[in-house]
Amino acid sequence: MQRIGVFVCHCGTNIAATVDVKAVAEALSHEPGVVISQDYQYMCSESGQDLVKNAIKEHKLTGVVVCSCSPRMHENTFRKAAASVGLNPYLVEIANIREQCSWIHKDIASATDKAVILGKAAVAKVHLNAPLTAGESPVVKRALVIGGGIAGIQTALDIAEAGFDVDIVEKEPTIGGKMAQIDKTFPTLDCAACILTPKMVEAAQNEHITIHSFSEVSDVKGFVGNFTVTIKKKARYVDETKCTGCGLCTEKCPMKKVPNEFNMGLDNRTAVYIPFAQAVPKVATIDPNYCMMLKNGKCGICSKVCSVGAIDYKQTDRFIEQKYGAIVVATGFNPIKPDKYNEFAYSICPDVVTSLELERLMNAAGPNGGTLLRPSDKTHPHTIVFVQCVGSRCDDEKGKPYCSKICCMYTAKHAMLIREKYPDTEVYVFYIDVRTPGKNFDEFYRRAVEQYGVHYIKGMVGKVMPRSDGKIDVQASDLLSNEQLHINADMVVLATAIEPDKTARPLATMLTTQMDTNDFFTEAHPKLRPVESATAGIILSGACQGPKDIPETVAQASAAAAKAIGLLVKNSITCNPCVAHSDELMCNGCSSCEKVCPYGAITYQDKEFRMPDRTTAVRRVASVNPAVCQGCGACTVACPSGAMDLNGFSNSQIMAEVDAICK
Amino acid sequence: MQTFTYYPGCTLRTKAKDLDAYARASAEALGIALIEPENWQCCGGAYSTATNEAGSKLSAVRTLMAAKDSEGLVTVCSACHNVIKQTNYDISRNEAMANKVRQYLGLEEAYRGETKVLHYLELLRDVVGFDNLAAKVTNPFKGKKIAAYYGCLLLRPSKALAMDDPENPRIMEDFIRAIGGTPVIYAQRNECCGGYIAMEDKAQAAKRSGAVMSSAKDMGADMIITACPLCLYNLRKNSGSDMPVYYFTELLAEALGLKEESNE
Numbered sequence: 001m002q003r004i005g006v007f008v009c010h011c012g013t014n015i016a017a018t019v020d021v022k023a024v025a026e027a028l029s030h031e032p033g034v035v036i037s038q039d040y041q042y043m044c045s046e047s048g049q050d051l052v053k054n055a056i057k058e059h060k061l062t063g064v065v066v067c068s069c070s071p072r073m074h075e076n077t078f079r080k081a082a083a084s085v086g087l088n089p090y091l092v093e094i095a096n097i098r099e100q101c102s103w104i105h106k107d108i109a110s111a112t113d114k115a116v117i118l119g120k121a122a123v124a125k126v127h128l129n130a131p132l133t134a135g136e137s138p139v140v141k142r143a144l145v146i147g148g149g150i151a152g153i154q155t156a157l158d159i160a161e162a163g164f165d166v167d168i169v170e171k172e173p174t175i176g177g178k179m180a181q182i183d184k185t186f187p188t189l190d191c192a193a194c195i196l197t198p199k200m201v202e203a204a205q206n207e208h209i210t211i212h213s214f215s216e217v218s219d220v221k222g223f224v225g226n227f228t229v230t231i232k233k234k235a236r237y238v239d240e241t242k243c244t245g246c247g248l249c250t251e252k253c254p255m256k257k258v259p260n261e262f263n264m265g266l267d268n269r270t271a272v273y274i275p276f277a278q279a280v281p282k283v284a285t286i287d288p289n290y291c292m293m294l295k296n297g298k299c300g301i302c303s304k305v306c307s308v309g310a311i312d313y314k315q316t317d318r319f320i321e322q323k324y325g326a327i328v329v330a331t332g333f334n335p336i337k338p339d340k341y342n343e344f345a346y347s348i349c350p351d352v353v354t355s356l357e358l359e360r361l362m363n364a365a366g367p368n369g370g371t372l373l374r375p376s377d378k379t380h381p382h383t384i385v386f387v388q389c390v391g392s393r394c395d396d397e398k399g400k401p402y403c404s405k406i407c408c409m410y411t412a413k414h415a416m417l418i419r420e421k422y423p424d425t426e427v428y429v430f431y432i433d434v435r436t437p438g439k440n441f442d443e444f445y446r447r448a449v450e451q452y453g454v455h456y457i458k459g460m461v462g463k464v465m466p467r468s469d470g471k472i473d474v475q476a477s478d479l480l481s482n483e484q485l486h487i488n489a490d491m492v493v494l495a496t497a498i499e500p501d502k503t504a505r506p507l508a509t510m511l512t513t514q515m516d517t518n519d520f521f522t523e524a525h526p527k528l529r530p531v532e533s534a535t536a537g538i539i540l541s542g543a544c545q546g547p548k549d550i551p552e553t554v555a556q557a558s559a560a561a562a563k564a565i566g567l568l569v570k571n572s573i574t575c576n577p578c579v580a581h582s583d584e585l586m587c588n589g590c591s592s593c594e595k596v597c598p599y600g601a602i603t604y605q606d607k608e609f610r611m612p613d614r615t616t617a618v619r620r621v622a623s624v625n626p627a628v629c630q631g632c633g634a635c636t637v638a639c640p641s642g643a644m645d646l647n648g649f650s651n652s653q654i655m656a657e658v659d660a661i662c663k
Numbered sequence: 664m665q666t667f668t669y670y671p672g673c674t675l676r677t678k679a680k681d682l683d684a685y686a687r688a689s690a691e692a693l694g695i696a697l698i699e700p701e702n703w704q705c706c707g708g709a710y711s712t713a714t715n716e717a718g719s720k721l722s723a724v725r726t727l728m729a730a731k732d733s734e735g736l737v738t739v740c741s742a743c744h745n746v747i748k749q750t751n752y753d754i755s756r757n758e759a760m761a762n763k764v765r766q767y768l769g770l771e772e773a774y775r776g777e778t779k780v781l782h783y784l785e786l787l788r789d790v791v792g793f794d795n796l797a798a799k800v801t802n803p804f805k806g807k808k809i810a811a812y813y814g815c816l817l818l819r820p821s822k823a824l825a826m827d828d829p830e831n832p833r834i835m836e837d838f839i840r841a842i843g844g845t846p847v848i849y850a851q852r853n854e855c856c857g858g859y860i861a862m863e864d865k866a867q868a869a870k871r872s873g874a875v876m877s878s879a880k881d882m883g884a885d886m887i888i889t890a891c892p893l894c895l896y897n898l899r900k901n902s903g904s905d906m907p908v909y910y911f912t913e914l915l916a917e918a919l920g921l922k923e924e925s926n927e
Contacts, residue, residue: 342831348848463830465850468881473850 002033002127005061006119007052009043009068011098016041018102020112024067027116031123035059044074049081056085063091063126067119069098088131090577090648095122117661124660128653132577137627139225139573140325143564144169146217146507149177150196150550151542151557152330153203158561159328160208164568167210167322168203169217169231171503174279175200177332181262181356183363185550186413187444193278193365200280213281216503218319220327220510221600223628224537225573227324235315237286237294238272242310245282249302249311250274258290260367264357266375267367272302272311276365284310326564329521329533330541330557331507333498336391340398344387344494345464350375351472352464352492355407358414372422374491377470381490384418385474386411386429387461391497393432400497400518405547407495408435412448414493419452428455428487430476438549457485464492498547512598512630513538521545531559539563578648579629580636582622585609586643589620593635593644601628602635665790667781668730669697672706672743679740679892685912686739686783688921693791693799697737700729706743707750717763723750724764727778735779737786739912741816741891745824748780752823782817783912784834784890785826793841801920803843809914810847810884811835812875814894815855829853835888838911842918851878856897865901872897876904888914 008025010016021039029037036059040048043066055061064087066078071094079089097115105111143159145152148170159166168175180200182192203209212231219230253270260269262276271290274282284302292299293313303311335356338346346352351374353361364370374381388407391399408431415427434456436442448454463475467488474487500519508515513533514522521540524532531540541560542553567573582593584607594602603625606618622643624635636644636651645651669690675683690697707722723746730736738744754761755776765773781789787796811832818829827834832853836846856875857868876898879887888911889895898908916922 342828345831348831463850463854465848467850468883473878475850 002062003035003060004031004033004063004065004123004126005052005055005059006031006034006037006065006067006123007043007048007055008037008039008097008115008119009048009066010039010041011043011069011102012041015068015098015102015115018105018108018111019097019115020108021067021115023112024097024115024119028065028067028119028123031120033063033127034123035061043068044077049077052078052081053085056082056087061087063093063129065093065095065119065122065126067095067097067115067122070094070096070100088133090132091126091129093122093126093129095119120663121657121660124656125653128650128656129648132647134577135575135626136572137223137225137575139568139570140227140323141568142166142322142324143326143328143568144217144227144229144322144324145328145330145541147177147330147332147501147542147544148172148175148203148211148213149330149332149542150179150199151332151544151553151560152177152328153199154554154557155328155330155541155561155564156203156209157199157206158558159564159568160206162561162565162568163208164565165208165210167212167231167324169212169215171214171216172275173214173236173273173283173285174275174281175203175211175213176276176278176280178334178356179550180276180278181264181359181363183359183366184413184417186409187438187440189413189417197278197280200278204280211281212320213283214285217507217510222323223599223630224535225325225567225570226627227327227537229322229324229327231320231322233318233320235288235317236283237288237291237311237313237315238284239310239312239315240281240283242308243283243306244308244310245274245279245284246307247274247284248305248307249284252301252305254299254301255290255292258287263360263367264354266357266360286311286313326537326539326567327511328539328541328560328564329504329507329511329513329544330560331501331504331544333543333547334501335496336400336499338390338494338496341390341494343463344390344461344492345466345472346494349464349466349472349492351381351466351490352494354494354496355410355414356496358493362414362417372418379490380422381425383426383487383489384428384491384493385461385464385472385487385489386415386427386493386495387464388429388431388495389460389497390494392495394497400499402497402518402547403435404495404497405435406498406549409438409441409444409549411493411495412436412445412454415454416444416448416452419448419454426455428457428474428489430457430459430461432458432460438551459485461492498543500544504544511535511538531556531563537567575627576631578631578646579626580624580631580633580644580646581626582624583643583645584621584623586641587619587621587639588641588643589622590640592638592640593622596634596638598632598634599628599630601625601630664694664696665734666696666698667735667737667786668733669699669737670703670706670726670730670743670747671699672708672738672740674740674742674892679895679910682739682890682892682910682912685910685916685921689912689915689919690783690786692919692921693787693796695786695790698733700726703729706738706740706746708742708746717760717767720750720754720760720764721767723747724754724768724774727751727776727780728770728774730778731774733778735781737781737783739783739890741782741814741889742893744780744782744890745816748782749820749823751776751778751780782826782890784838787838787841787915788834793837796838797841797843800842800918802918804839804914804918805843807844808847808883808885809839809844810849810879810882810887811839811852811911812856812879812887812889812894812898812908813853814889814891815853815858817890818853835890835911838915839888842914844914847879847882847884849878849882849884851875856891856894857901858893858897861897861901868897868901869903872902873904876902876906880904880906 255271259265857871861868
């Protein structure tokens with residue numbers, strides 16, 4: 001006979017304000033097998049847990065039901081408490097009467113009824129719970145960081161610092177990411193390259209770090225502690241081990257009209273190229289879309305001038321397989337293309353640029369050597385208009401619903417830098433709100449207004465249109481003085497929204513992690529687990545999780561590293577024992593379960609069975625690899641013959657719950 | 664010969680007879696038959712400020728129902744087009760509204776936006792085709808720099824009218840190219856002309872229409888074309904500019920060599 005204890009939590013007033021907890025405890029005390037039913041103000045507190053522990057000992061309980069918050073919150077707390085007094089932790093069930101009851105209902109009577117029903121279902125289930133033992137699986141002591149921007153670099157450096165091997169996979173020919181393209185950083189105005197490139201070099205030289213540049217993750221298998229990842233090393237037609245980065249090939253390449261993506265297409269590069277002077281690894285890459293040798297077999301100059309014989313036109317994509325214990329996603333962001341916003345004339349006027357393009361125009365390594373000139377006629381601009389929130393905070397499908405967070409600060413930076421260097425240039429900034437929460441951020445913005453005389457105007461720009469005299473007519477509203485304005489500008493700069501990199505969505509599918517509707521990775525808990533994904537072993541670093549500036553990105557990158565290190569120091573991790581298993585006698589080998597398994601945990605074996613007539617027959621049956629199974633339960637639903645069952649959530653347990661609810 | 668229902672609207676019968684006559688003559692020359700429904704009424708434009716929302720739809724639905732079984736309902740006036748197409752859009756998405764209108768009009772079955780509404784420019788672009796039009800032009804506007812004036816009603820609200828990008832439209836510019844002219848892109852081409860404010864505050868209308876004319880002139884335009892009778896009025900009478908303003912249908916008829924005969 002089962003001896004079950006029921007413990008109803010008030011959660012302060014979170015539950016008790018809407019659910020009559022004493023009535024719930026009373027009602028559940030009459031359920032079959034229940035020998036004790038109690039309520040308490042905070043069941044998760046130490047004294048609350050002691051209540052549970054003492055009851056287990058005193059009443060020799062064989063099962064425990066805690067009516068409290070979501071199992072995602074405290075299931076582990078109560079399982080541990082049970083285990084500490086010798087009760088198998090999998091004999092503890094949670095009835096969620098907070099998120100699924102008290103928080104969503106207003107009427108006390110009906111909420112109490114529902115809480116009782118949820119409690120009865122849990123009692124019915126716990127009758128059928130079997131003790132489970134968690135196995136252990138070893139941890140591969142190597143981490144993978146996907147993305148080599150400042151987030152990925154910082155995470156890799158911190159993991160390497162702790163003595164673990166770490167690989168960076170970067171899809172571009174060099175690490176560095178967006179920060180490498182930025183001229184100066186707010187709020188201190190130090191040079192981005194000066195603080196980034198030493199970190200890039202450090203990553204390259206660290207004995208624990210391997211950089212796979214111009215590479216992509218093409219497949220991920222396995223689970224926390226034991227991922228198997230296939231990395232595609234894209235053909236760069238240059239032998240990385242031989243190339244010295246001397247740059248002679250890039251000087252001699254006759255194909256000089258390739259848009260230079262590092263400078264946002266504002267100037268050209270050659271078909272064989274090194275993205276920028278401080279690139280890491282400093283290795284040339286041939287762009288097959290433009291190389292004449294690769295396109296039609298005519299040229300071959302780079303191969304002739306290369307003194308070390310590094311050019312290899314026959315190189316193909318290579319795939320390498322590597323095992324990792326933890327994976328850090330650091331895929332970053334991109335500014336959106338403003339070409340959907342025709343009111344800003346971005347596609348028809350070269351003097352309308354995005355903020356990242358302005359960074360390149362002002363950068364000493366940029367197309368104009370650091371002198372700010374209009375792209376159209378290379379003249380000095382006397383009036384510059386900045387437009388904030390282009391594509392951010394939009395309620396239509398053209399833009400993004402969120403605030404891109406970094407634009408207010410970088411626009412203040414741009415405005416200040418321009419006024420500092422060219423005092424004869426008037427700068428206007430049109431804004432909806434100026435958002436400057438951050439250390440020394442508001443002081444920075446105020447300096448732009450008060451010390452540098454930047455004209456901040458609350459209002460949106462309605463129209464930008466080139467005029468016949470080469471100037472740009474900017475039509476806008478000043479909301480504070482309720483006036484329509486026309487500004488004759490020389491340049492217009494659009495602070496475009498930022499969005500997650502396009503590679504993030506397919507990667508999330510490979511990693512079986514969640515994303516929000518904007519394709520930002522979802523953290524396991526928005527407050528308490530901000531750098532982990534809900535999938536064990538997948539950790540989030542930087543802007544792939546949401547818009548972030550550099551200080552925040554670096555802080556999160558180090559936090560991600562701490563989470564990865566916390567995993568890698570363990571020799572083994574406890575496996576989830578709630579995995580699927582197949583009843584071979586019932587299985588007919590139909591493959592339904594294999595098709596729905598997202599983890600590839602199911603395989604088929606031919607097995608010999610003794611038949612009722614004493615003959616033997618060979619049948620094809622499913623078999624689950626418990627180390628790979630994540631216990632999602634998809635196979636148990638798909639199985640037409642009911643052969644698949646899930647430990648801890650067996651078909652009979654679920655049916656018992658349903659029966660209890662429907663009674 | 665393709666046949667469409669043609670809804671002229673009140674202004675094309677009175678102030679804007681040119682817009683109407685040239686549209687009919689050109690359509691015929693392009694092999695399109697435009698059939699005017701009998702006893703048509705106001706497009707509903709006059710009711711747009713009615714406080715009862717259903718009230719503002721009734722008139723437009725009557726017009727739309729009359730064209731239900733034809734290839735489509737063609738309009739020329741920007742305002743008629745705007746009112747009728749918006750009503751069609753709203754009623755196809757709002758069942759409650761459609762039922763209210765059904766009850767008001769005493770219909771057996773609710774009208775749910777089955778009629779296809781086309782502006783005359785869309786007829787040229789999507790049915791005739793600007794390439795085919797160009798091939799039929801006998802009297803091209805060679806060397807003429809023509810500024811298209813869209814005004815406020817022709818393209819917006821863009822979701823309901825679904826005609827062109829309201830910020831960077833090209834339908835009238837493509838039309839200008841088809842009749843042999845050179846389109847002029849200028850800042851004010853989709854801004855307000857002053858509209859009805861001319862009745863109350865002439866100075867404001869003068870400011871708005873003046874801004875349109877000077878912006879077009881600044882970009883080198885020889886003339887302006889429009890589809891809207893009210894825009895034409897403001898640009899001609901209130902802008903203080905002497906740059907010629909025409910209905911687009913007049914240039915169409917002239918390009919097709921029809922201007923003299925239809926002007927009689």
